[in-house]
Structure formats: C-alpha cells, structure tokens
Amino acid sequence: MSAETLLRILLLFSSLSLLSIGGGNTVLPEMHTKSVVDYHWLTDSQFADVFAISQAAPGPSILIVTLIGYKAGLSAGGELIGIFGALLATAAVVMPAGLLVFFVVQFWEGAKDSNVRRAIEKGFAPLTVGLVLASGYVMSKAADQDWRAYLLTAVCTVIFVFTKVNPLVVVAIAGLLGWLGLV
Amino acid sequence: MSETMRRANPSLLELALTFNHIALASFGGGLSAWSREVIVVEKGWMAEEEFLSAITMCRILPGANQVNLAVFVGAKFRGVLGAIAAVIGLSFVPVVIILGLGYVYFQFHHLPALQSVLRGAAAAAVALTLAMAIKTGRKCLRGAIPLLLFGAIFTMNGLFRWHLLPCLALLAPLSLVWGWPKSDK
Numbered sequence: 001m002s003a004e005t006l007l008r009i010l011l012l013f014s015s016l017s018l019l020s021i022g023g024g025n026t027v028l029p030e031m032h033t034k035s036v037v038d039y040h041w042l043t044d045s046q047f048a049d050v051f052a053i054s055q056a057a058p059g060p061s062i063l064i065v066t067l068i069g070y071k072a073g074l075s076a077g078g079e080l081i082g083i084f085g086a087l088l089a090t091a092a093v094v095m096p097a098g099l100l101v102f103f104v105v106q107f108w109e110g111a112k113d114s115n116v117r118r119a120i121e122k123g124f125a126p127l128t129v130g131l132v133l134a135s136g137y138v139m140s141k142a143a144d145q146d147w148r149a150y151l152l153t154a155v156c157t158v159i160f161v162f163t164k165v166n167p168l169v170v171v172a173i174a175g176l177l178g179w180l181g182l183v
Numbered sequence: 184m185s186e187t188m189r190r191a192n193p194s195l196l197e198l199a200l201t202f203n204h205i206a207l208a209s210f211g212g213g214l215s216a217w218s219r220e221v222i223v224v225e226k227g228w229m230a231e232e233e234f235l236s237a238i239t240m241c242r243i244l245p246g247a248n249q250v251n252l253a254v255f256v257g258a259k260f261r262g263v264l265g266a267i268a269a270v271i272g273l274s275f276v277p278v279v280i281i282l283g284l285g286y287v288y289f290q291f292h293h294l295p296a297l298q299s300v301l302r303g304a305a306a307a308a309v310a311l312t313l314a315m316a317i318k319t320g321r322k323c324l325r326g327a328i329p330l331l332l333f334g335a336i337f338t339m340n341g342l343f344r345w346h347l348l349p350c351l352a353l354l355a356p357l358s359l360v361w362g363w364p365k366s367d368k
Contacts, residue, residue, distance in 0.1 A: 059281070121232045182303075
C-alpha cells in the first residue's frame with residue numbers, strides 16, 4: 001500500500017515538474033485532479049488549506065507538494081512514511097526541471113558576448129518588469145481583502161520605493177498589524 | 184549597466200546561506216522581489232539586466248520559478264555543486280517549517296493565529312513586489328518601445344490573465360528585435 005503510494009508520488013511530481021512551464025502555479029489544476037479526485041490523498045478543502053499554507057509560509061510556494069506528499073504518506077502508512085513522502089515529493093518536483101535549467105545555464109555562460117544573449121538581456125527587461133507588475137497586481141487581488149489591506153499595501157510600497165528601511169522590518173510590522181486584527 | 188558589475192565569487196556555503204536567507208525573509212510571499220533585493224542590491228552578484236532576463240528565462244523553463252532561479256545562480260558561480268547548494272539553501276529550512284505546519288494542521292485541522300499574521304505579512308509582500316516593478320522600471324523603461332512592451336505584457340498577463348506562453352509568443356520576438364545589438368562601427 002505505501003510502496004504504491006510512494007511510487008505514485010514520485011511519478012506524479014516528477015512529471016508535473018516538466019509540465020510546469022510558466023511556474024508551479026500552472027500545474028495546480030492537474031495536481032488537484034490527481035491528488036484529490038484520482039488518488040484521494042486529500043479532501044477538496046484540505047487542498048485549499050494546504051495551498052494557502054504553502055503560499056504564505058517562507059520559501060518557494062511549490063512546497064505545496066511537500067504537504068501533499070506528507071498527507072499521502074501519512075494516510076498510507078503513518079508519520080514516518082508521511083515524512084518520507086514529503087521529501088520524495090519535494091525532490092521529484094525539483095530535480096527534472098532543475099536539471100534542464102542547469103543545462104541552459106551552461107549554454108548561457110558560454111554565450112557571454114553573443115548577440116543573442118545581449119538581445120535577451122536588453123529585450124526581456126521591459127517584459128520582466130511588466131510580468132512582475134502583473135504578478136503584484138494579481139497577488140494584491142488575492143491577498144488584500146478590504147480597503148485596510150489595500151492601504152497597508154500602498155503605504156508599504158511607498159516605504160520600499162523611497163526609503164532604505166530593511167523590508168523584513170516592514171513585513172514583520174505588517175504581520176503584527178494582522179495579528180492585532182487591524183488588517 | 185552590465186559593465187559596472189562587481190566580480191563576485193561566492194562559496195558553496197555562501198550560496199546556501201544566501202538562498203536560505205532569501206527564503207526565510209519571504210514569509211507572506213514576494214520571493215522574486217526578495218531575490219532581487221539580496222542578489223542584485225545587497226550582494227551585487229548580478230547586474231540588474233542580467234538578473235531580470237534570468238528570472239524571465241526561469242519562468243519560461245518548466246519548474247518552479249524560484250527553484251529555477253536558485254539553480255541558475257548556483258550553477259552560474261559554482262556549477263553542479265553550486266546549483267545543489269543553492270536549492271538546498273532555498274528549501275531545507277522551509278521544508279522543515281512547512282512539515283511542522285502540516286503536522287499541526289492535519290492534527291488540529293486549522294492554524295488559528297497564523298492566518299491573521301499572514302494576512303498582514305501578505306499585504307506587505309505584495310508591496311515589495313510592486314516596489315520591485317517600480318524600482319526596476321525606473322531603470323529600464325526609458326523610451327517609447329520598452330514602455331509599450333511593458334504595457335502590453337502587463338495588460339495581457341495581468342489584466343486579461345492570459346497564460347505566459349501566448350504573451351511571450353507575441354512579444355518576445357519584438358523585444359529581441361528591439362534588443363538586438365546595432366552593428367556599431
């Protein structure tokens with residue numbers, strides 16, 4: 001039972017790793033279908049909660065797979081298999097795509113003075129700024145639930161742009177405001 | 184801009200510790216903005232343009248963007264071992280933390296105080312991402328063409344919520360033509 005679960009974890013997350021063109025979020029629907037509908041590792045609302053935890057917790061949000069692997073192993077064979085499932089899912093989602101990036105970097109460093117690299121570095125910069133603004137915009141619609149949160153985002157943005165205050169201090173104070181129930 | 188880059192030669196330990204620092208700072212989100220804050224501003228490991236093009240390449244390639252960036256930066260300085268060190272630095276402590284949270288969640292079925300703390304932190308993390316767009320935009324959006332490219336991809340990907348690939352299929356060729364070095368002689 002647990003060997004089969006672990007094999008499924010390995011196959012699912014290593015294939016999702018190579019399918020996630022554009023970032024981890026693009027394969028969330030597929031991840032949901034497999035782990036909730038097909039394999040019954042989690043319930044629908046657990047999937048939503050696990051997603052929220054992985055978004056907010058420190059580190060890459062792809063660590064949602066750590067929690068899914070943990071729950072899959074937990075149901076199949078208890079705490080120890082859970083932890084093994086978590087580590088297996090994490091390694092499976094990192095390795096295949098990571099290997100691909102590694103080979104691209106080899107090419108990239110070899111092309112230091114090429115026209116292609118110059119064109120990409122200059123040409124992609126405005127696109128990247130647009131994509132960063134787009135993700136800030138999309139994030140703000142998910143994270144800011146009322147006018148107080150929007151105000152907090154606006155004030156923090158001004159602080160980050162015009163002052164040299166350590167961002168960590170600002171994020172911590174904002175977390176404190178949340179804890180006090182002010183946002 | 185890229186000529187002003189300092190020579191950087193981080194050790195494996197420094198790569199791991201730096202990505203650990205980036206990951207831990209990013210509670211509430213905003214990992215890209217934190218990466219820039221540390222890699223470009225604080226450490227000076229990459230010039231602004233090199234970093235911006237790297238994050239877009241990391242988005243195009245399959246895989247989680249932030250993991251890809253760690254592989255990219257680690258491999259750039261220290262090859263295979265550098266990539267491994269950066270990825271472990273980025274994910275080891277977060278995996279431990281998220282397993283702790285997962286344990287509490289599946290035992291008690293909710294995480295009470297955490298949710299309200301994160302609501303505040305997330306509002307600030309969004310601000311850090313917006314601030315990154317403003318700060319990098321001030322440097323590289325000079326002239327009509329870059330402004331147009333920037334506006335077009337923001338509209339498609341942010342407002343219309345188009346998938347990344349069609350946006351880039353339309354705009355990347357234009358930006359490469361614009362970015363291609365003029366035969367300067």
